[in-house]
């Protein structure tokens with residue numbers, strides 16, 4: 001069998017992309033808010049049901065710029081259970097990350113633990129909708145309002161996710177998306193910030209273009225984080241396929257659940273009430289007592305069969321060397337995150353994953369049990 005990776009980037013038919021390239025070659029407008037860039041911003045506002053969106057070269061630059069936009073300083077409360085870029089974006093802004101533990105049900109930042117971590121230096125909360133599971137945003141917003149904090153969501157996993165029919169990409173003061181190759185919707189590399197008013201959108205657009213407000217005015221020490229025309233054109237084409245891709249992911253997730261639920265010690269996420277999901281990841285938890293083997297055992301076993309699952313998110317961000325000496329990074333402060341990180345494994349999920357491969361994966365997990 002060919003190697004099976006945790007994901008395979010979704011690509012539309014190549015011949016459908018060439019007309020876009022021809023147009024770019026004719027126009028000779030390669031970046032700086034070109035035609036496709038403007039079209040993709042509009043199309044995404046429409047698709048996601050949000051008012052303002054600003055495209056970026058990638059999600060990490062979008063996160064860094066989101067923090068600059070709101071002039072966040074001091075300390076920011078965040079989760080250790082995420083991709084490193086969530087916390088790195090704080091570090092690149094000279095902000096001290098303060099880690100707060102996660103909920104054992106959603107693996108998201110636990111709102112009940114936030115207040116105890118607030119100090120006079122706290123200015124914002126940076127939660128992550130891990131695997132696309134919505135954070136408890138009402139509760140988080142209430143805390144933010146009480147203490148005068150900003151909320152910036154890392155919504156890198158949450159493309160297309162809706163709660164009660166509303167896009168979760170609209171939560172918080174700002175929400176940041178990633179269109180990296182491995183995400184549900186990709187533009188090779190790419191990202192975006194969702195905001196709620198025109199003035200903020202303009203500020204973000206200035207910041208991502210060196211701080212240029214117009215030809216001769218620089219209003220801030222901006223950066224170059226612009227999405228180019230090839231990425232934007234590709235995004236427009238991808239958008240035509242994204243619903244189909246998500247529907248296919250859903251079928252895969254359902255089949256996984258069906259086959260794995262009978263295996264003792266293997267736990268999966270159920271569908272969440274009132275949530276239209278994007279099935280961006282398929283995490284399982286391996287209870288080594290009930291299953292008889294550890295997560296690492298399963299990871300290695302699958303590898304011997306050419307199946308490359310991923311331990312998202314192990315190690316925790318708080319255990320990486322730039323952060324591990326912070327007081328809030330101590331394992332005692334993050335017991336749930338530490339436990340989940342030791343048990344979690346993300347299985348392959350992507351639109352063209354064949355059921356026969358999925359069944360083989362489940363069968364390996366089933367027969368490997370002791």
Ligand SMILES: *Cc1c(COP(=O)(O)O)cnc(C)c1O
Pocket residue numbers: 058059060061082083085086128154156157178179180189190191
């Ligand atoms: C992918 C990802 C990012 C970074 O996005 P890039 O587009 O790869 O820079 C940030 N946060 C999380 C949670 C991610 O999964």
